[in-house]
Amino acid sequence: MNTTYETVIGLEVHLQLRTETKVFCGCSTKFGSRPNSQTCPVCLGFPGSLPVLNEKAFLYSIKAALALNCAIQSLVKFDRKNYYYPDLPKNFQISQYDMPLSYNGSLEITSGGDRKRVRIKRIHLEEDAGKLTHPAKASYSLVDFNRAGMPLLEIVTEPDISSPQEAYDYLTALKAILQYLRISDCDMEKGSLRCDANASIRKSGEKKLGVKVEVKNMNSFRWVREALQYEADRQVSLLEAKENIIQETRLWDAGKMATISMRSKEEAQDYRYFPEPDLVPFMVEKTIIEEIRKALPELPEARTNRFVKDYSLSEYDAKILTSQIDLADYFEECAKQYENKKTIANWITCDIMAQMNIKNSGIIELGVLSKNLIGLLEMIDSQEISGKTAKDVLIEMIETKKNAYEIVESKGLLQISDRERIDQIIKNVLSKNGKSVNDYKNGKKNAMTFLVGQVMRQTQGKANPSIVNEILKKHLAE
Amino acid sequence: MVSYIKISLSAGRQGVTRVGIDKKIVKSVAFLSRIELDEKELEIYSRQLASIVSYINKLKEIDTKTVPPTSHPMAALKNVFRKDILKKSLELDDVLKNAPSKEGDSFKVPQIIECK
Ligand SMILES: [Zn+2]
Numbered sequence: 004m005n006t007t008y009e010t011v012i013g014l015e016v017h018l019q020l021r022t023e024t025k026v027f028c029g030c031s032t033k034f035g036s037r038p039n040s041q042t043c044p045v046c047l048g049f050p051g052s053l054p055v056l057n058e059k060a061f062l063y064s065i066k067a068a069l070a071l072n073c074a075i076q077s078l079v080k081f082d083r084k085n086y087y088y089p090d091l092p093k094n095f096q097i098s099q100y101d102m103p104l105s106y107n108g109s110l111e112i113t114s115g116g117d118r119k120r121v122r123i124k125r126i127h128l129e130e131d132a133g134k135l136t137h138p139a140k141a142s143y144s145l146v147d148f149n150r151a152g153m154p155l156l157e158i159v160t161e162p163d164i165s166s167p168q169e170a171y172d173y174l175t176a177l178k179a180i181l182q183y184l185r186i187s188d189c190d191m192e193k194g195s196l197r198c199d200a201n202a203s204i205r206k207s208g209e210k211k212l213g214v215k216v217e218v219k220n221m222n223s224f225r226w227v228r229e230a231l232q233y234e235a236d237r238q239v240s241l242l243e244a245k246e247n248i249i250q251e252t253r254l255w256d257a258g259k260m261a262t263i264s265m266r267s268k269e270e271a272q273d274y275r276y277f278p279e280p281d282l283v284p285f286m287v288e289k290t291i292i293e294e295i296r297k298a299l300p301e302l303p304e305a306r307t308n309r310f311v312k313d314y315s316l317s318e319y320d321a322k323i324l325t326s327q328i329d330l331a332d333y334f335e336e337c338a339k340q341y342e343n344k345k346t347i348a349n350w351i352t353c354d355i356m357a358q359m360n361i362k363n364s365g366i367i368e369l370g371v372l373s374k375n376l377i378g379l380l381e382m383i384d385s386q387e388i389s390g391k392t393a394k395d396v397l398i399e400m401i402e403t404k405k406n407a408y409e410i411v412e413s414k415g416l417l418q419i420s421d422r423e424r425i426d427q428i429i430k431n432v433l434s435k436n437g438k439s440v441n442d443y444k445n446g447k448k449n450a451m452t453f454l455v456g457q458v459m460r461q462t463q464g465k466a467n468p469s470i471v472n473e474i475l476k477k478h479l480a481e
Numbered sequence: 482m483v484s485y486i487k488i489s490l491s492a493g494r495q496g497v498t499r500v501g502i503d504k505k506i507v508k509s510v511a512f513l514s515r516i517e518l519d520e521k522e523l524e525i526y527s528r529q530l531a532s533i534v535s536y537i538n539k540l541k542e543i544d545t546k547t548v549p550p551t552s553h554p555m556a557a558l559k560n561v562f563r564k565d566i567l568k569k570s571l572e573l574d575d576v577l578k579n580a581p582s583k584e585g586d587s588f589k590v591p592q593i594i595e596c597k
Contacts (some may be wrong), residue, residue: 022565023565023566023567024565024566024567028568028571029563029567029568029570030567030568030570031567031570037573037586038585038586038587039573039576039577039586039587039588040570040573040576040586041570042570042571042576043568043570043571044571047571055561055562055563056561056562056563057562057563057565058562058563058564058565059564059565060565061562080553085513086513087513087515088593089588089590089591089593096586135590135593136587137592141583141592142591142592143584143589143590143591143592144589144590144591144592144593145585145587145588145589145590146587146588146589146590147587147588148576148588190590273513274514275508278553280553282561283553283558283559283560284553284559285559285560286559306509339503391505434525
């Protein structure tokens with residue numbers, strides 16, 4: 004990319020709150036149910052039905068707002084955003100316009116080794132729309148209103164983000180905080196966390212913002228980064244070719260790895276916001292705000308610092324462990340049961356996380372209980388198994404949900420640490436490999452490696468390597 | 482409508498009471514509301530709406546400098562919440578009963594094409 008341009012990005016995150024019921028009615032928010040089985044006159048927009056605000060959704064919103072350093076609006080009201088789309092049963096969405104729940108927040112992130120403060124313009128509460136599906140080759144669409152009326156938090160940044168990677172880092176940090184608050188599943192695959200972006204470019208040093216393009220349909224943080232990179236490159240080449248950038252909405256096509264223009268609307272969208280007459284205003288008492296603030300959990304950054312301090316972990320390890328709340332909890336559970344914290348950190352960040360990646364699962368679904376991981380580590384410490392065998396045992400533990408001891412026992416993997424037995428085996432190997440012994444004595448030190456290999460072969464790799472080395476050296480020195 | 486409200490508010494501040502509703506505004510509001518109007522109807526509604534709006538604009542003649550803005554007609558009522566407790570949803574048959582078109586458990590609608 005030409006260095007004389009800079010990218011200006013603003014992000015809009017939509018987060019489904021993890022309440023039992025929808026935001027304005029008592030229908031379930033459960034994911035994956037039969038289409039339209041979780042609907043009622045309110046969320047289907049039947050005439051005469053009246054919305055009533057879910058208190059928990061409101062309190063969760065305040066929790067998120069406070070964790071992101073926002074000011075809370077003293078008087079909160081809702082507005083109707085009017086537009087026609089088949090996923091919107093009432094032809095308007097209950098949202099918030101000029102008096103959002105909260106505003107003026109910020110999130111500090113680390114990107115490429117630098118600290119950066121991303122300002123959060125506003126966080127407001129609204130209802131989600133239904134879900135449209137387009138059957139292949141059909142000339143129609145199907146609507147499922149189970150999602151209509153789900154509590155949705157909209158988190159909007161100022162255009163403070165200056166690269167696709169920074170956007171990625173912001174989203175990662177934001178997601179970690181939202182997970183720590185336990186107010187949402189934050190699952191992009193299920194659509195409980197979604198992200199749209201605004202991107203423009205301008206000549207470096209210029210104050211005026213360029214023409215803004217909205218990018219949608221990115222269903223992973225990686226796609227957000229790719230789409231923004233594509234968009235920045237596209238806009239630069241337009242400007243370089245002295246062409247105009249059109250203000251429009253573009254969709255990310257992951258198959259084509261490109262953003263594609265949405266058909267331009269005949270007329271500009273005009274949402275004609277007006278106050279929602281069916282909901283009364285809300286005033287949050289200062290004492291309640293302070294109560295929620297005090298009850299905020301330790302957030303990822305504070306936890307990272309504590310892990311470094313309390314467990315003497317490297318900042319790198321601490322960051323990885325605290326990037327997911329369940330992983331951090333798991334580490335702390337293990338730490339209670341085992342002295343060497345660095346060993347635990349190594350096993351979690353390497354072997355366990357590798358398995359989580361392969362299985363695309365979280366630590367809880369992986370199913371290795373903390374006491375079972377510790378059991379495995381203790382078997383290494385007592386030299387019952389080698390570190391290498393332990394790695395295989397861990398995979399077996401994940402597959403079978405058995406503990407380390409059961410697996411080692413049933414598979415006969417117990418390490419041979421019996422000195423007398425090892426001595427016998429070594430003597431046997433030495434008598435059969437006189438040439439190598441002579442080679443060694445004549446200075447060919449790698450003959451030793453060969454001999455160790457022979458001992459291991461005789462024991463199917465179960466001989467304790469350090470004992471083998473020790474005894475072998477003793478014999479060779481004779 | 483937003484454009485119209487903006488006009489009227491700024492006009493109100495200057496003490497001007499007459500605000501024009503023209504065919505262009507009616508046409509755009511009709512489009513946003515998905516109402517199809519022919520030339521003749523456009524003519525009629527523009528005239529009628531202009532007359533209604535100018536009548537309502539009489540309100541602007543009242544001096545409201547000392548009156549706090551009303552955010553809701555029931556200003557005394559605040560913080561009406563419900564607890565996050567599950568209520569029975571409608572039976573699926575009832576949900577789809579009024580649908581002009583359906584397929585399986587879903588409402589069936591004309592396809593919305595978003596991309597070129
Ligand atoms: Zn409902």
